[in-house]
Amino acid sequence: MSLYLWINILSISVPLAVSFHPRIKLYKSWPSLFAAIFLVLIPYIIWDIYFTQQGYWGFNETYLLGVFILDLPIEEWLFFICIPYACIFTHKSVLTINPKLSVSPKSTKVISAIIATVLISTVALNTGKAYTAISGLFALVALALAFKTDKKLLGQYYCTFLFMLIPFFIVNGILTGSFIADEVVWYNDVENLGIRLFTIPIEDVGYAFSLLLLNLLLYTKLNRSM
Numbered sequence: 001m002s003l004y005l006w007i008n009i010l011s012i013s014v015p016l017a018v019s020f021h022p023r024i025k026l027y028k029s030w031p032s033l034f035a036a037i038f039l040v041l042i043p044y045i046i047w048d049i050y051f052t053q054q055g056y057w058g059f060n061e062t063y064l065l066g067v068f069i070l071d072l073p074i075e076e077w078l079f080f081i082c083i084p085y086a087c088i089f090t091h092k093s094v095l096t097i098n099p100k101l102s103v104s105p106k107s108t109k110v111i112s113a114i115i116a117t118v119l120i121s122t123v124a125l126n127t128g129k130a131y132t133a134i135s136g137l138f139a140l141v142a143l144a145l146a147f148k149t150d151k152k153l154l155g156q157y158y159c160t161f162l163f164m165l166i167p168f169f170i171v172n173g174i175l176t177g178s179f180i181a182d183e184v185v186w187y188n189d190v191e192n193l194g195i196r197l198f199t200i201p202i203e204d205v206g207y208a209f210s211l212l213l214l215n216l217l218l219y220t221k222l223n224r225s226m
Contacts, residue, residue, distance in 0.1 A: 003063040004075035004184050007171055012082040015089035023096050026089055032222035033088060040214045041080040047134065048072055056130050056191045063184045084215040086167065091160040091216060101159045108155040112147050116140065119206070131192040135206040142210035146217055153220055157213055168208050172200045 019026035026033070051057050052071050059073050067074040095101060103111065123136040146154040176199040177183040187201050195202040 002065045002075060003180070004059075004073065004175070005065060005078070007174060007184075008075060008078045008082040011086045011167065011171060015086045018093075019089060024089070024093060026092055029219075029223045032225075033085070033219050035222055036215050036219035037081055037084050039218060040084065040211070041077075044080055044211060045070075045072070045077070047138075048076060051130070054130070055188055057185060057187045060182055060184055060186065062182065063180075080211075083171070084212060087164045087212045088216055088219055090164050090167075091157070094160045094163050095156060102152070102155040103158050105151060105155065108147075108151055108158065111158055112143060112154065115143060119143070126193065129191050129193065131187070131201070131203050135203040135210070138210040139206040142213040142217070146213055150217060150220065153217065154213075157216060161209065161212070164208070164212060165205075168205075169198070169200065172204055172208075173198055176200050176204075 015026075018024060049070050049072060052059075059076065061073075064073045064075060069077060119136045119140045123133050123140070126132040126136075143154075146157070174180060175184045176187075176196075178199045183199075189201075192201050192203050197205070
């Protein structure tokens with residue numbers, strides 16, 4: 001079994017099991033949760049396929065099963081299911097423990113303005129770096145959608161995202177070469193800023209921010225309507 005597959009399995013195993021806890025009951029909203037995951041998966045898979053074909057990033061077959069769909073290893077497809085599930089579970093669990101956890105509406109506006117300014121500046125100054133530009137644009141779109149449609153959720157997300165960053169650094173750290181002999185996922189540093197948090201490209205933080213926020217936004221909207 002591949003290391004990447006094990007990472008996916010371990011990432012979702014505990015959240016999946018605890019989804020049946022009487023205080024969490026995440027299983028009751030599985031239809032809206034998995035609908036959100038699969039809808040958000042579409043643009044990210046298209047992005048992923050294009051970047052892989054262009055050589056902006058790629059995968060070390062030493063750590064894979066060797067099964068590919070549209071140039072992506074099966075483990076990469078599972079990543080877009082397992083990681084959003086685990087992070088939505090984290091968001092829900094943290095708020096179950098502390099329902100009032102959130103930044104204030106005023107702070108939400110200030111934080112959003114700061115993040116937007118940083119993202120706009122970074123994209124504008126790095127249009128020639130594909131990963132930097134695209135990850136920044138996706139983060140801007142996610143931020144704008146959240147700010148316009150659900151500021152309360154965004155205020156909560158600013159808190160729960162800090163909890164999500166803990167497994168993020170562990171999982172992405174392993175995928176980018178921490179604790180193992182080589183990388184599972186490699187990056188062409190010509191297409192990013194070349195700044196690493198340990199072994200993780202700094203753009204991965206923006207990538208995670210948009211991926212998880214879009215999943216959470218859509219899940220919340222679908223769950224309210226079902």
